[in-house]
Amino acid sequence: MTVSPETGNEDRLLFELKRSGALPAATLAAACAITPMGAHKLLGRLEAQGLVVGREDHGDAPRVGRPRKLWALTAAGHGRFPDRHADLTVQLVHQVRTVLGEAALDQLIAARERDSDLRYTAALARCRSAGDRLRELARLRADEGYMARVERQGRDWVLIEDHCPICAAAQSCQGFCRSELALFQRCLGPDWVVARTEHLLAGARRCAYRISAAAVPGEATDAPPQDTM
Structure with a gap:
């Protein structure tokens, strides 16, 4: 408004x-x-x-x-007043792609991902349990304007982002979305599998990610969950 x-x-x-x-x-x-x-x-x-x-x-x-x-x-x-930053972001994405090429745009997205990776990893390293790590990840994302929260659903967790502050940029280049999915996976580590289940750009009203414990080789798939959250 x-x-x-x-x-x-x-x-x-x-x-x-x-x-x-x-x-x-x-x-x-x-x-x-x-x-x-x-x-x-x-x-x-x-x-x-x-x-x-x-x-x-x-x-x-x-x-x-x-x-x-x-x-x-x-x-x-x-924030209640008009802001053209979204238009500027789209223009910058277009100009980088046009003037410097797709590879340069990919490099910029990768640099942004590395910067976020360093900040997230440092913050998550201070958490004692897996549940705390996921809640801290949601807090970091909320601080960046994603209106993020995490919920427990059975054996899994779901990271929900009710708002996307970079939606305009993501619509111009879906490399941002691929980068964020890869970022979550890398920060949480190989013990977890992160899958996007709702995608704003695909018509959903928000983005959501299911975070499941990775299968352990030789472990039965119906084994009871180890709840150390």
Whole structure:
């Protein structure tokens, strides 16, 4: 959802904070032509949504009485405004492919994969159990904007990503998707088999990966699972 000054009062407050920076509620009320009480009510609602934050303004000069409160956008609040980064990403992918060739694009994707591999491997190495490793992988992905979580399903685990922040790039070059699948497999190691079961680019509403314990040579396939998670 995007914000414009022609929409409702909540969006008008967000727009004014984006344009002017941190402001007290009274100034916001005047700018949006609403009452101070109405501004406070709206700001409280926006704060509950994580879109704005209020901080005391101590300033440089001494003030009489309590310090006033200034309201500012959070990162989520800034995210409500139009962003053309997806278009830029698609253009860059196209230009690399056109100017430098497919091999150069593959090299860039491989470099991104190596960088992620180093970060993920270092983080997962601190985990004591397989379950902790999978939960840490989901946390890392969530921090990158994938809205990731992990669920236990019978003998297996499922890594679910409800959002793809690189969807535009992946649509232009599915090497990104192949790279991420290979990355998960390498980070989790040979004891696990990672298979994509849902794919956003194939029409699913999200991406999901089933993570199963690798079969041990000579072990019966119907052996009970060793739950050390």
